[in-house]
Amino acid sequence: xxxxxxxxxxxxxLDRANVDTxxxxxxxxxxxxxxxxxxxxxxxxxRYRPDGTPDDGFELNHPRFDGRSILVTRNNFGCxxxxxxxxxxxxxxxxxxxxxxxxxxxxxxxxxxxxxxxTNAVKNGLxxxxxxxxxxxxxxxxxxxxxxxxxxxxxxxxxxxxxxREPHVFEFEIDAGIKDKxxxxxxxxxQTLTFAAEIDRFEADHETWRGQPAD
Amino acid sequence: MxxxxxxxxxxxxxxxxxxxxxxxxYIDRHLVHEVTSPQAxxxxxxxxxxxRRPELAFAxxxxxxxxxxxxxxxxxxxxxxxxxxxxxxxxxxxxxLYGLGxxxxxxxxxxxxxxxLTLPGLTIVCGDSHTSTHGAFGAxxxxxxxxxxxxxxxxxxxxQQKPGTYRIDFNGRLAPHVSAKDMVLKMxxxxxxxxxxxxxxxxxxxxxxxxxxxxxxxxxxxxxxxxARAGMIAPDETTFDYITRTERPYAPRGAELEQALAxxxxxxxxxxxxxxxxxxxxxxxxxxxxxxxxxxxMVIDIDQHVPGPDTAEGYSRTDVENAxxxxxxxxxxxxxxxxxxxxxxxxCTNSRIEDLxxxxxxxxxxxxxxxxxxxxxxxxxxxxxxAEAEGLDHIFKxxxxxxxxxxxSMCLGMNPDQLRPRQRCASTSNRNFEGRQGKGGRTxxxxxxxxxxxxxxxxxxxxxxxxxx
Ligand code: SF4
Numbered sequence: 229x230x231x232x233x234x235x236x237x238x239x240x241x242l243d244r245a246n247v248d249t250x251x252x253x254x255x256x257x258x259x260x261x262x263x264x265x266x267x268x269x270x271x272x273x274x275r276y277r278p279d280g281t282p283d284d285g286f287e288l289n290h291p292r293f294d295g296r297s298i299l300v301t302r303n304n305f306g307c308x309x310x311x312x313x314x315x316x317x318x319x320x321x322x323x324x325x326x327x328x329x330x331x332x333x334x335x336x337x338x339x340x341x342x343x344x345x346x347t348n349a350v351k352n353g354l355x356x357x358x359x360x361x362x363x364x365x366x367x368x369x370x371x372x373x374x375x376x377x378x379x380x381x382x383x384x385x386x387x388x389x390x391x392x393r394e395p396h397v398f399e400f401e402i403d404a405g406i407k408d409k410x411x412x413x414x415x416x417x418x419q420t421l422t423f424a425a426e427i428d429r430f431e432a433d434h435e436t437w438r439g440q441p442a443d
Numbered sequence: 444m445x446x447x448x449x450x451x452x453x454x455x456x457x458x459x460x461x462x463x464x465x466x467x468x469y470i471d472r473h474l475v476h477e478v479t480s481p482q483a484x485x486x487x488x489x490x491x492x493x494x495r496r497p498e499l500a501f502a503x504x505x506x507x508x509x510x511x512x513x514x515x516x517x518x519x520x521x522x523x524x525x526x527x528x529x530x531x532x533x534x535x536x537x538x539x540l541y542g543l544g545x546x547x548x549x550x551x552x553x554x555x556x557x558x559x560l561t562l563p564g565l566t567i568v569c570g571d572s573h574t575s576t577h578g579a580f581g582a583x584x585x586x587x588x589x590x591x592x593x594x595x596x597x598x599x600x601x602x603q604q605k606p607g608t609y610r611i612d613f614n615g616r617l618a619p620h621v622s623a624k625d626m627v628l629k630m631x632x633x634x635x636x637x638x639x640x641x642x643x644x645x646x647x648x649x650x651x652x653x654x655x656x657x658x659x660x661x662x663x664x665x666x667x668x669x670x671a672r673a674g675m676i677a678p679d680e681t682t683f684d685y686i687t688r689t690e691r692p693y694a695p696r697g698a699e700l701e702q703a704l705a706x707x708x709x710x711x712x713x714x715x716x717x718x719x720x721x722x723x724x725x726x727x728x729x730x731x732x733x734x735x736x737x738x739x740x741m742v743i744d745i746d747q748h749v750p751g752p753d754t755a756e757g758y759s760r761t762d763v764e765n766a767x768x769x770x771x772x773x774x775x776x777x778x779x780x781x782x783x784x785x786x787x788x789x790x791c792t793n794s795r796i797e798d799l800x801x802x803x804x805x806x807x808x809x810x811x812x813x814x815x816x817x818x819x820x821x822x823x824x825x826x827x828x829x830a831e832a833e834g835l836d837h838i839f840k841x842x843x844x845x846x847x848x849x850x851x852s853m854c855l856g857m858n859p860d861q862l863r864p865r866q867r868c869a870s871t872s873n874r875n876f877e878g879r880q881g882k883g884g885r886t887x888x889x890x891x892x893x894x895x896x897x898x899x900x901x902x903x904x905x906x907x908x909x910x911x912x
Binding site: 243244245246248250251254255256258259260261262263273302303304307308309310311312313315331333334336338339342343344347348351352403404405406408409416417420421423424426427430431434435436437438439440441442 | 479485498506570591597599600606636638640672691706738759
């Protein structure tokens with residue numbers, strides 16, 4: 229995995245909440261046994277007309293978002309199916325960071341991203357940034373008011389800066405472990421295998437209750 | 444302070460704390476299917492790694508497989524390649540495969556419990572979000588991505604952040620014709636599709652304790668639809684009975700079983716355990732549920748009217764307008780005035796024997812409406828055989844249903860079973876996302892009884908008051 233420290237790119241907006249992974253990559257593309265080739269299939273059903281031409285009505289197809297690499301969207305992005313293909317599709321379609329708001333719902337704080345999606349994103353060096361609803365609203369306004377608006381997501385300082393006439397800076401929280409992993413592009417499996425001896429010891433007296441089938 | 448069921452399993456599986464604050468968690472069962480595994484096996488191959496404990500991994504084919512009689516011949520070359528890749532990978536890495544044509548094949552979340560692989564107190568993972576199903580046995584079971592599948596294959600562990608705990612009690616007794624499916628849909632409607640994110644749900648209360656294992660599985664299955672990492676139900680006599688009453692090849696036996704039972708009895712949450720969040724739902728007041736929109740939280744009682752942009756709580760105007768436009772519905776319409784084109788009874792939520800019995804009870808001696816296509820798809824080959832032994836297949840066929848072989852079928856259109864654009868479907872599955880059952884298809888999630896009744900009436904009906912003639 230490529231290390232990620234700082235990324236600057238054009239910002240695009242997708243004004244929908246609860247964007248599920250079926251929408252990010254429809255099921256017909258899950259038949260592939262490869263890890264690549266998913267970029268053009270991202271948001272397929274929204275992005276293309278039945279005849280295969282781009283649908284102008286879909287926000288992300290707007291020419292003002294040409295060359296975008298940062299996506300700003302609404303709450304609960306990536307919900308539903310665990311398919312990592314959703315993250316592969318976004319990354320291969322050029323996205324390096326996604327911003328979504330956490331939200332207060334009936335007195336509880338609900339995160340901007342679904343759990344499995346967020347984990348899959350980390351594994352592929354895609355940065356997920358959570359901000360408040362008010363901040364994300366402000367970003368939607370900024371993007372609406374500035375053609376080709378660029379932003380810089382800076383992981384070490386945990387800041388995302390929108391380069392409008394006046395720079396707008398938002399600070400974000402990120403789990404220290406996830407930050408470290410992204411910064412160094414660490415391979416989880418190799419890391420875990422350094423604990424192989426401990427896994428051996430754990431297994432030695434751990435019961436998994438596995439019976440033996442007769443057939 | 445007492446410990447929750449979740450805490451007990453979590454600490455019993457902690458190999459070590461990691462420097463980054465995560466926990467290295469040992470995995471007892473790894474279920475594998477054809478869609479989310481090929482890239483993981485490929486990664487193993489490229490790194491020259493072996494599967495650490497192949498005897499703890501079990502594979503089946505379910506998503507791509509046709510469910511018609513000639514299912515062994517997969518026409519779609521890409522689907523066939525994926526199924527063949529799983530076969531080759533299982534052979535190469537020494538993993539037991541219940542493939543197409545095997546008596547034990549079926550939807551991964553249906554066969555795990557049938558085989559006795561799903562047991563209380565275990566950690567169970569699968570590259571599939573509905574792995575939460577297995578929590579019905581008092582296991583910690585959750586879905587993972589393909590990179591994590593590879594991690595489990597290589598290390599038999601996962602790096603996990605400890606989730607929060609969320610207790611949901613369903614108190615009181617369900618009204619007649621209201622089922623586990625209605626309980627979970629109601630719960631998702633209340634807390635929303637992100638209400639459980641970052642948490643493991645534990646369900647309790649009288650209405651849960653009196654459910655069969657099938658009902659408990661339907662509830663835990665849809666925990667992910669509330670955003671939760673997993674759903675769990677403490678094991679009890681119903682659980683032990685399910686595990687021991689039928690021959691379950693991988694369940695412990697004899698002295699081992701005695702030991703296991705003694706251990707399983709220690710698992711339920713202690714009386715003084717504290718949860719991070721709690722919610723109590725009055726089970727007696729739950730009505731049959733039906734979704735009106737494009738996520739499982741967009742749900743109402745069957746006797747309610749389709750909400751509009753100003754009346755749908757928790758959703759923005761744009762979200763509601765998009766959902767209604769996609770679903771072809773107008774605010775204010777009564778759900779019982781909405782016609783259906785297709786009825787799908789199946790999926791890992793509602794394709795077990797009890798679900799089929801409930802549907803058959805409604806269909807017995809009746810016929811589906813002429814304009815409706817009715818699909819009944821057992822979750823596993825074992826369920827299919829059991830249903831045939833009970834004569835349910837005759838009831839389905841006499842009612843005009845297509846009686847299929849086991850697989851995911853129309854739950855997601857990766858196989859030949861798909862909705863056409865604008866077709867409206869009453870479905871016992873778990874997701875009503877745009878395009879889920881086929882591009883442009885319109886899904887309404889309901890219970891098996893509600894689905895069967897909709898097939899007869901040709902429209903949604905309130906099964907509590909409906910009297911067909
Ligand atoms: S039945 Fe549907 S939800 Fe269940 S595993 Fe198959 S595709 Fe997934």
